[in-house]
Amino acid sequence: MSPYSADSLDALRQHIREFARARAWERYHTPKNLVMALSVETAELLEPFQWLTAEQSCHLSAEQHEAVRQEMADVLIYLTRLADVLEIDLLEAAADKLAINARKYPIDRAHGNALKYSDFSDD
Amino acid sequence: MSPYSADSLDALRQHIREFARARAWERYHTPKNLVMALSVETAELLEPFQWLTAEQSCHLSAEQHEAVRQEMADVLIYLTRLADVLEIDLLEAAADKLAINARKYPIDRAHGNALKYSDFSDD
Amino acid sequence: MSPYSADSLDALRQHIREFARARAWERYHTPKNLVMALSVETAELLEPFQWLTAEQSCHLSAEQHEAVRQEMADVLIYLTRLADVLEIDLLEAAADKLAINARKYPIDRAHGNALKYSDFSDD
Amino acid sequence: MSPYSADSLDALRQHIREFARARAWERYHTPKNLVMALSVETAELLEPFQWLTAEQSCHLSAEQHEAVRQEMADVLIYLTRLADVLEIDLLEAAADKLAINARKYPIDRAHGNALKYSDFSDD
Numbered sequence: 001m002s003p004y005s006a007d008s009l010d011a012l013r014q015h016i017r018e019f020a021r022a023r024a025w026e027r028y029h030t031p032k033n034l035v036m037a038l039s040v041e042t043a044e045l046l047e048p049f050q051w052l053t054a055e056q057s058c059h060l061s062a063e064q065h066e067a068v069r070q071e072m073a074d075v076l077i078y079l080t081r082l083a084d085v086l087e088i089d090l091l092e093a094a095a096d097k098l099a100i101n102a103r104k105y106p107i108d109r110a111h112g113n114a115l116k117y118s119d120f121s122d123d
Numbered sequence: 124m125s126p127y128s129a130d131s132l133d134a135l136r137q138h139i140r141e142f143a144r145a146r147a148w149e150r151y152h153t154p155k156n157l158v159m160a161l162s163v164e165t166a167e168l169l170e171p172f173q174w175l176t177a178e179q180s181c182h183l184s185a186e187q188h189e190a191v192r193q194e195m196a197d198v199l200i201y202l203t204r205l206a207d208v209l210e211i212d213l214l215e216a217a218a219d220k221l222a223i224n225a226r227k228y229p230i231d232r233a234h235g236n237a238l239k240y241s242d243f244s245d246d
Numbered sequence: 247m248s249p250y251s252a253d254s255l256d257a258l259r260q261h262i263r264e265f266a267r268a269r270a271w272e273r274y275h276t277p278k279n280l281v282m283a284l285s286v287e288t289a290e291l292l293e294p295f296q297w298l299t300a301e302q303s304c305h306l307s308a309e310q311h312e313a314v315r316q317e318m319a320d321v322l323i324y325l326t327r328l329a330d331v332l333e334i335d336l337l338e339a340a341a342d343k344l345a346i347n348a349r350k351y352p353i354d355r356a357h358g359n360a361l362k363y364s365d366f367s368d369d
Numbered sequence: 370m371s372p373y374s375a376d377s378l379d380a381l382r383q384h385i386r387e388f389a390r391a392r393a394w395e396r397y398h399t400p401k402n403l404v405m406a407l408s409v410e411t412a413e414l415l416e417p418f419q420w421l422t423a424e425q426s427c428h429l430s431a432e433q434h435e436a437v438r439q440e441m442a443d444v445l446i447y448l449t450r451l452a453d454v455l456e457i458d459l460l461e462a463a464a465d466k467l468a469i470n471a472r473k474y475p476i477d478r479a480h481g482n483a484l485k486y487s488d489f490s491d492d
Contacts, residue, residue, distance in 0.1 A: 001186045008131045008214060009131065009132065009214075012214060012217055012218070015218075015221060016221070016235050019224070019225070022230050023228060023230055023233040023234055023236050025233075028297050030177040030180050030181055031172060031181060031183070031191075032172045032175060032176075032177050032180035033177070033296055033297055035165075035168055035172050035298050036169070036292055036295065036296040036405065037297075038165055038168070038169075038198075039165050039166065039169050039292055039408055040289050040292055040293045040296055041193065042158075042161055042165040042289070043161050043162065043285055043286050043288070043289025043290070043292075044289070045158055045161070046158050046159070046161075046162050046282055046285055046286055046289075047286045049154060049155045049158050049282065050279055050282040050283050050286055051274050051279055051283075052155060053421065053423065054153040054155050054156070054423070057153050057154040057155035058154060060154070060209070065209065065211075066153075066215055068209065068211075069209075069211050069216045070216065070219075070220055071207065071225075072202065072206060072209075072211060072213060072216055073213070073216035073217045073219065073220035074200075074220060075161075075202055076202060076213050076214075076216070076217045077217055077220060077221070079195065079198055079199060079202070080217075082195065083195060086183070086188065086191065086192075086195075088188075088191075088192050088195060088284055089198050090195060091131060091132075091135060091199075092197070093193065093195055093196035093199070094135055094196045094199045094200055094203075095135070095138075096196065097193055097196035097197060097200060098138060098139070098142060098200070098213075100193075101142070102142070103233040105146060107145045107146055109213075110146040110148075111146055111147050118129060151412050151420050156419055156420055159282065159415055159418065159419040160419050160420075162285055162415055163412050163415055163416045163419055163475055165412070166408060166409050166412025166413070166415075167412070168409070169405055169408055169409055169412075170409045172405065172407075173402055173405040173409055174397050174402055176300065177299065178301070254460075255378060255460070258460060258463055258464070261464075261467060262467070265467060265470070265471070268481055269474060269476055269479040270480050271372055271479075273466060276423040276426050276427055277418060277426040277427060277429070277437075278418045278421060278422075278423050278426035279423070281411075281414055281415050281418050282415070284411055284414070284415075284444075285412065287409050287429060288404075288407055288408050288411040289408065291404055291407070292404050292405070292407075292408050295401045295404050298400040298401060299401075300401050300402070301399040303399050303401035303470075304399055304400060306400070306455070311455065311457075314400075314455065314457075315455075315457050315462045316462065316465075316466055316469075317476050318448065318451065318452060318457060318459060318462055319406055319453075319459070319462035319463045319465065320466060321407075321444075321468035322448060322459050322460075322463045323463055323466065323467070325441065325444055325445060325448070326463075328441065329441060331435065332429070332434065332438075332441075334434075334437075334438050334441060335380070336441060336442070336445050337377075337381060337445075339438045339439065339441055339442035339445070340386050340442045340445045340446055340449075341381070341384075342439075342442065343439055343442035343443060343446065343447070344384060344385070344388060346439075347388070348388070353391050353392055354421055356389070356392040356394075357393050
């Protein structure tokens with residue numbers, strides 16, 4: 001069970017499910033297709049950052065910020081849709097992963113070391 | 124304001140923020156670096172699906188399903204971290220995007236048409 | 247017909263180098279930025295395939311085929327530019343990798359087994 | 370030194386084609402699957418750069434450089450394989466694209482302007 005009470009992602013999941021059903025898109029929403037769509041959206045989020053310096057990426061213009069916000073929305077929408085199709089509880093999965101990572105990257109060893117220890121991912 | 128009440132993503136955001144702070148990873152968490160990390164995690168999610176048929180992707184083994192679940196957790200973790208750094212409300216952004224898409228893909232025209240109208244994204 | 251005699255990647259590399267120099271883009275062409283650009287282009291190549299069935303992806307329309315061809319060109323251009331900046335001989339690298347893979351995926355064991363052995367990559 | 374005389378992509382294409390045929394991998398090499406594999410390899414190339422500064426990305430260690438070289442090899446291998454399956458001449462496609470881009474980004478306007486004009490891609 002997720003430690004994050006009152007799962008508001010549930011409402012989003014329901015909304016997207018109905019959106020897809022109303023348009024008869026369900027047949028296209030295989031996990032294989034949805035991970036591809038998620039990849040496409042993630043790259044669209046990458047695009048506005050490709051030529052920016054690290055510093056510039058911290059100070060987006062209002063226009064850039066809004067564009068990035070919309071791309072992040074697309075990523076969350078496809079991630080939520082994929083989780084729905086695969087019957088995965090995203091918040092529970094994230095909580096489980098953070099617990100794994102807390103063991104994998106103990107605070108003392110990971111302190112300030114990005115190259116070896118800065119991943120939330122354990123791969 | 125998000126129509127999704129009781130934002131449980133907030134708790135995840137706080138958890139990740141403290142996780143990063145305790146390990147002094149904040150200096151690495153520029154938006155530019157975080158979108159790259161998000162892209163890497165998305166591709167790790169793509170990997171188990173690359174050689175599967177559409178049909179096989181709908182029937183993952185328990186082991187495949189757990190691996191996919193963990194990769195989806197990583198995607199959500201980095202997406203949430205990026206949203207925190209950029210001060211973006213993910214659920215509000217998703218709700219706004221679905222409203223845009225509802226206008227862009229009206230139910231009657233979008234019905235069952237994946238090639239032209241099946242994207243949640245409007246790009 | 248290719249303007250590069252003897253289908254030469256060397257000539258392409260030179261062409262791109264001069265293209266970038268003439269526009270004073272060299273300052274932006276750090277390896278970090280170029281791998282991001284390569285990722286963006288790869289995703290643009292992924293996009294036209296996301297909702298297609300495997301079968302449909304084998305029978306692209308003339309219009310789809312040309313769009314895909316242009317995206318593949320972008321991928322090759324950025325890959326070649328990155329190799330130039332990092333002083334990597336792409337064809338030598340590919341030959342070395344295929345030699346590694348020939349040992350890793352011996353013909354008898356790899357025969358027809360995509361899930362375990364179908365990667366050229368050894369990761 | 371490359372075993373491909375006259376740095377030939379044609380020879381690489383033939384080599385990969387025989388490699389796949391000998392292992393009966395052709396059935397898995399639909400365009401849809403191959404673009405996914407290409408995306409996965411591109412992200413593996415992105416991974417070693419995600420936490421590096423722009424400056425660090427220009428000064429890779431010998432070990433990092435070799436890892437990057439192998440990932441770039443994988444990208445070229447899948448790109449070449451996809452081009453073979455789709456009957457696309459990669460070098461011709463790249464030359465055509467550079468001609469398009471030379472018109473799109475005229476030297477005087479594009480000079481030193483990365484944010485608006487630094488893309489080889491015209492998307």
